[in-house]
Amino acid sequence: MSALALALVLLCSATIMVAPAAADVESHSFPVFNVTTTESLWVATNMSIVMPAALLFMPEQPLPEVNVSEGFLLLPKRIDVWRAGAGALPTREASFNTSFTVESSAPPVSFVLLLDRFPTLNNPLGLRGANDSWTGAAPNATDGLTAVEVGTVRSYAPESPNVGLNVTITPNGTAAPGRRAVWVEYNAVKHLLRVYVAAGGEPRPARALLDARLSLAGQGTTQTALVGFFAARVRDIFLGVRDWDLMVDRLNTNGKKKGTSWWVILIAVLGSVAATAAIISLVVCSFVSRRRARDMEPKQ
Template sequence: MDGSSPVAFVVFLDRFPTMLSDHGLRGPPSNISPATNDTTNGSNSFAAVEIGTVRSYLAEIPGAGLNVTITPNNSNQGVLAVWIDYYPRFNYLAVSVGAPGQPKLLNDPVARNQNVTLHINQTAFVGFFADKVSTVLGNIRDWNLTVEGLPVPDDGKNKGKPWKVILPSVLGSVGVTAAIGAALAVYFNSKYRRWRKDLEQLAKSMENLPGMPRRIHFAEIKKATNNFHSTMQLGSGAFGTVYRCRLPAAPGAGRQVVEAAVKKFTRSNDDSGRYTDFLEEVSIINRLCHRNIVPLISWAYHGGVPLLIFELMPNGSLDHHLFCQTTPVLQWEKRYDIVKDIAMGLHYVHHEYEPAVLHRDIKASNVLLDSTFRARLGDFGIACTVPLYRNSVSGFGGTHGYIAPEYACSYKATRETDIYAFGVVVLEVITGKQALYRDGQYSDGILVDRVWQLHWAGKLLDAVDSSLLTAMGFNAGDDAKRLLLLGLACTNPNPSDRPNMAEAVQVITKLAPPPDVPLVKPKFVWPPQGWHPATLGQSSLPSTEMSNFYSSTTSSPTIVNQV
């Protein structure tokens, strides 16, 4: 058996449970193993085991049978093997749980004295019980039953009794197998029909979205990704896996040959989870049209799995070029342009697009680089829109090192929380260090704090990536200082003191002087003066998990429940 739900093996020693009531057809009680003196419990590293008595609806039959309930300790431990042995000579029942294909453990987790033969009349019924039929069908991989050596009175009338015990069990096994086969056929047939219905509903939903590109046939994606082979994989995140592919030209659809990145949604075992993730992302990304946003070019759906097809960014993610020792050093001009491109993209979603969009997971691994190293924002998997009459949304998401301090306290995302993460990325680009880095010289390893310390000591330019300082022709001290001061201003602990993206763009394009940043990092004050929970508004938008568009060498995402 596998799974995490309890499953009971039940033996009805006298009559089938639906015959236990004279007042109608009734099945076994919902709790077939009540906590009574008749219950024996035990466990080992694999599972918890309980031997109990099946209660009857009739007072004259206090114990209609026995059950052995198995509850796995860990849903991720895989398949379990369960042995249930009854020794009639000693009236002894023992249960052991272990790994399949391995010898039975010598130390049984549960055993007790139990005289079964006193109760057996002419027949006995065996089977499995759980809260849901699907649990039995899904969790029981294989089972067999052997009945032998039961003491039978030799009075001439019971010669056939052992066979009557074995035969119903064998026939029952065949019947169960047939029933499972029929149930699986119905299950897959109904699931296929549900997938077709989902596809029809999805197609209608997608058609109603403005600017939605055409759907591409799944067969094309499957062929282009070599059946989603691991060699085509670009990376994976909390919501799915991204594959590289080359889509052939389709003149009838007006499509030329295109290099694409296919995002396959595989976050949840529940089809509805993938479906929801897909619609939430596509409802935002399909309407965003900007040179610094990764463009969506198509979509597909097959077998309950939705896919989004984006234009491929040949140079991958920014973090790979900043933090990987095997890649060439990004020169200063490219770094400055990358910062400007990120700012332009974030300015677009904050101020130019209505309703405003909060990305909520700005970080180097979600900044993608095209063939000319121009930066584009990617992975809008946890992004959300902000209504005109609000300035925040509820729900917590992000990655350690990029999360604004007030976000961790209020669980409300705002433009200012995105700006804080943007400031961290700016500092990463200039310093070549990760937001949370390991450096034996500094115990904290927090990039923002390290740059603030250098600013206080009057050595701000010491924060510049050493690989840039050794490069030929680097003479951009003023520009580096401009961006470092902007990064510090954006990571000010107090959100009201951070610049907005319009002001940040002016600083980067040199239409405004660098921000005036205090020498000492301001103290974070919470709650801020005049703050009240109602001022941030409420939203029913769900909390979310974090993901990378391609791959990440930075700190892994954090998942926090919504409040």
């Protein structure tokens, strides 16, 4: 079997293996963040973008400044937020729910929904934006265990000072030690965001700690978005956040499911190094084959 045929077989097998069980829901799960699980995640700071985030766990510590910089830990695949209908106006919106736990002694950490692109590097305003970029009163609540605040992302200022979604969780370090469980649920039909908080190991409460009326569709968001966490130091996410689960509606386009690029599937199957070599080999083989074919053509 030729190398190309073998690669095609692997690609077809991978396509079958990565097909989601539910056609209308996309899910992600990360019990912990370590060198293995962060192979599929990205880190973005005001100075750099690290892909994959697992590089920050290497013993050599090639990028020590990133761990102590404020930044995002993000899924590499953008999630659906809304779809446009007639007149380019939003007509369909995705609901989502996510849950995670944070250590009671951990610094504040934010669950964030960004735009469909990274913030501009070297922004003089930083990832937090200007102090006056948020002019409204941010919904907030506390239950003695945790303080919750809902607002926007300011990392795209000054061009887009208030975009996306920012749910900041600040554990009360003086309360009972242990982890805090957090659930963030967005109902696109009701345009309602609910945040629930409980002590680690307890079920989700029947009543939300915070209810916020908002719409993620249209102004302030893009049709797809990068999603993950933000902290004053990237390592605060690695050390403080556990048990992250995310489920979000998949908005089909013309009845078709969003696909995954063939090279992404190949990397997932063969591993990054092997996949890169395989892709380069296929490109080289294709180039050589075409060159040989041209050389064999009759000369005029």
